[in-house]
Amino acid sequence: MDASLKKGKGEKNFGGNVMHQVNGLFDKFLSPQQTSVLPVQATQKPSSSLLQSRWFRLSVVFYIVFCILMASAHFSAWILFKGKQGFTSIDRLELERTYDADAAYSLMSTMTPGLKFSKLFSKAQYDALKYTQPFWQKAAQVPEPSQVTFIVTTTPKTWKDLTQFAKHWNGPVSATLHIASTQKQQLKTILAEYQSTPELFDHVDLHLVETPQGIEKTASILIPLNVERNLARVFARSNHVSDIPVHTLIATNIQQTLLKHAAEYTELLRRGDMLVIPTFAYNEHAHIAARVPQTKKELVGLVENEKVLGLYDGRFALNGGPTDFEAWKIADDLYKVTQYTMEYEPIVIQSKTVQPWCSERFMDKRSACLLSSYLAGNDFYVLPNDFAVQKPNNQGTAVSDLDSVIEKRLYAKFYWEQCVYHGRQLDALGLWNSLKSNHIRQQCSRIIQNWGRGLIGKPE
Structure with missing residues (x-):
């Protein structure tokens, strides 16, 4: 018992000695001894109470020790790895992912279908595009890049034509299936037939397009057939495509x-x-x-x-x-x-x-x-x-008589627009006087004289 008391007393004395030395260092630093030939007043200005605080002095000591250790660690690392890792210029700097590198992630993944497709197909209506599903059914066989993928637009009414086409062709097809929101039961029937028909299941990629009224009576203004053609072409899985009527x-x-x-x-x-x-x-x-x-x-x-x-x-x-x-x-x-x-x-x-x-x-x-x-x-x-x-x-066209008149007038204006547009592009590329411009010279000479005078070729 006496030994333990002596040990505790010794440790206490050691801690006290350390604190005494630390206090002494602080006193010397804060109040260095100076010799003066002038007499010193008996009373001195009292030091700040914070500087005299025991805990303040301990925290300063710990901070200094911590800084020394960190500096030593960084210096040691620099000495050990010097030469193994050179300086990387900003031109060669590669930014690393801040998320799991094994995870398949893209900003496109967080976008809604309506947002993505409204940018891809700007003439289609945003709300209608929200229900578009690319690869609603994906063909089991992947086509070779050199093969031809036929682009087809179909509806529940022309589904049998697509089935016959697929059996006759027996090759890759990228098809849009345009249904009305009320045709869910027909969609189930189509799905069952797709899964049970080898020519469809093996070769036909189906992209689902859903609008409130469908396209059975009139062509859809919300998602035009030309939009569907582009949609099927975007998701075709070979290098060559061909747009073909379903019948x-x-x-x-x-x-x-x-x-x-x-x-x-x-x-x-x-x-x-x-x-x-x-x-x-x-x-x-x-x-x-x-x-x-x-x-x-x-x-x-x-x-x-x-x-x-x-x-x-x-x-x-x-x-x-x-x-x-x-x-x-x-x-x-x-x-x-x-x-x-x-x-x-x-x-x-x-x-x-x-x-x-x-x-x-x-x-x-x-x-x-x-x-x-x-x-x-x-x-x-x-x-x-x-x-x-x-x-x-025998089903006739889905475009009404009124829409046919509108399309005809639009197409005439579109023709003029394309003449000037492609003429200016060929001119900008330096191809206006080459064989590449023969077609536009033959088709658009009068239009370019009226619209493109001074803009295409040499000014007259």
Whole structure:
């Protein structure tokens, strides 16, 4: 017991000695001894009570010790790692993520669908786009980059046409399914058929578009068909795409043709040119054939001898359009379309990334999708041995008579606008006097003289 008392007393004396030394150091620092020849007054000015505080002096000591330790640690680290890690210039500095590097994160992930799609498709209505679902159903097979993905717009009413097209084509398809908010039961039926049909399940990507009234009676002003075409093209999973009406059937093996002429055709598509798939339609007096012709020879016989089919170029009379049936009949190689007009809207294979997008100001105007490309200097080349057959469409157009008049007037103004726009672009690129501007010179000479005088080419 005496030993423990002595030990405690010794520790107390040691702590007291340390504090005494610290106090002595502070006293010397605060009141250094000075020698003076003058007499010193007996009374001195009292020091500050804070400086005389025991706890204040301890905190200062601890702070000094802490600073010494931190400085020693940093200095040691600098000595040990010097030379292993050089100075990084601001140009080579890479900013590191402030979140989990393994997590798939993007600012796009936090945006609402309506916000994203209203920027992508500025002519569509924001509230309608909120219910758009890309890849509502995703095809099981991933297409090869060199394959052609057909772009299709469909509704519950034309769903059977899409099913028939998919079975006949048996290749990649990117389709929009436009439904009304009240068609939930029909959507379940479509889903069941999609999952039970191998040609659909394996090859067709379905992007769901939902609006309050759908598109059964009239074309949707909220989300025009040209917007749907762009939507399907954005999410196509190959490098080449082709916009095709849903009631059209591909009669030949186009994929085999592209593989056979891969180098030539891929180069044409890469530079912006388009491959035309000649499309044939039944005339209004013909009975629907039991089968689709599979060869060019068989097809020519149905056109010339039985006269049940004709080369269809949209608004032109059968066999009277720019694709030129007489030229196609004898062609063995690609040939260029030379009689283009602004109403020409063939089915074409084109690059997904190079071509201009469909103008979304139109509810349903396929020719507007091709006009910009042609005025930019790109050509149409017709495939000599491949073709498609369009089934009779008894459902009529979804565009009302009033909307047709509005579209026609808008398209005339759009044509003038595109002439000046692409003319100025070619001029800015230094291509106005090159072969690239031949199309716009032929199509737009009068318009440019009126609208672009002094703006395009040399001032007159």
